[in-house]
Amino acid sequence: MTSQRTRDRMIVRLREKGINDEAVLAAMREVPRHLFVEEAIASRAYEDTALPIGFEQTISQPYVVARMIAALRCGEPLGKVLEVGTGCGYQAAVLAVVAREVFSMERIAALLEKARANLRPLRLANLRLAHGDGAKGLPEAAPFDAIILAAAAPRIPRALLEQLAPGGRLVAPVGSDDQELVLVEHKKEGFVETRLDAVRFVPLRGGKQ
Numbered sequence: 234m235t236s237q238r239t240r241d242r243m244i245v246r247l248r249e250k251g252i253n254d255e256a257v258l259a260a261m262r263e264v265p266r267h268l269f270v271e272e273a274i275a276s277r278a279y280e281d282t283a284l285p286i287g288f289e290q291t292i293s294q295p296y297v298v299a300r301m302i303a304a305l306r307c308g309e310p311l312g313k314v315l316e317v318g319t320g321c322g323y324q325a326a327v328l329a330v331v332a333r334e335v336f337s338m339e340r341i342a343a344l345l346e347k348a349r350a351n352l353r354p355l356r357l358a359n360l361r362l363a364h365g366d367g368a369k370g371l372p373e374a375a376p377f378d379a380i381i382l383a384a385a386a387p388r389i390p391r392a393l394l395e396q397l398a399p400g401g402r403l404v405a406p407v408g409s410d411d412q413e414l415v416l417v418e419h420k421k422e423g424f425v426e427t428r429l430d431a432v433r434f435v436p437l438r439g440g441k442q
């Protein structure tokens with residue numbers, strides 16, 4: 234139930250739902266999602282649903298991970314990426330397969346340790362994890378070619394827009410009760426927003442824990 238065949242079936246379902254970015258599909262075919270959830274629910278790891286990872290947080294639904302990374306790529310290779318909300322580390326792993334360099338931030342220290350342990354066997358040398366409030370970004374590693382938020386905020390934190398390189402893209406769930414996935418492109422004329430789908434994410438919270 235955690236085999237390559239199960240993972241292949243997940244890829245078929247993602248295609249049926251409209252994901253056609255081959256790089257994203259190949260990365261999700263490669264990263265073993267079952268290693269990122271508790272053993273008791275590992276058999277459900279390839280269903281297209283969010284699952285609990287402890288600390289009242291969830292691992293994002295595969296379709297949403299695929300949709301967000303495809304929107305971030307827009308068919309082009311990804312350079313330096315910042316992810317806000319490491320959680321169990323699954324999306325960070327997929328990003329590390331498709332991007333040159335990935336920084337991922339998590340505010341809950343215990344969850345970050347869990348992610349570290351989950352990620353260790355994959356030996357992703359281009360992925361770095363940081364403990365901190367992702368709403369403030371990671372100024373020491375900025376600017377980023379792409380920024381992706383795995384938690385929803387009523388509005389996109391200013392610090393993150395400031396750390397987005399010219400030509401860069403940011404994808405985030407925006408809203409509190411009703412949320413939508415928003416793509417922000419840093420163009421010459423300014424930040425251009427496109428609304429994508431209705432989504433449901435855990436909230437972006439302030440401070441470290």
Ligand code: SAH
Pocket residue numbers: 290291292293317318319320321322323324325338339340341344365366367368383384435436437438439440
């Ligand atoms: N990327 C994960 C999803 C994690 S859920 C995956 O692959 O499934 C969202 C995560 O964002 C939670 O772990 C939550 O603790 C974290 N989070 C919320 N607010 C944050 C903030 N301000 N800075 C960093 N992480 C935050």
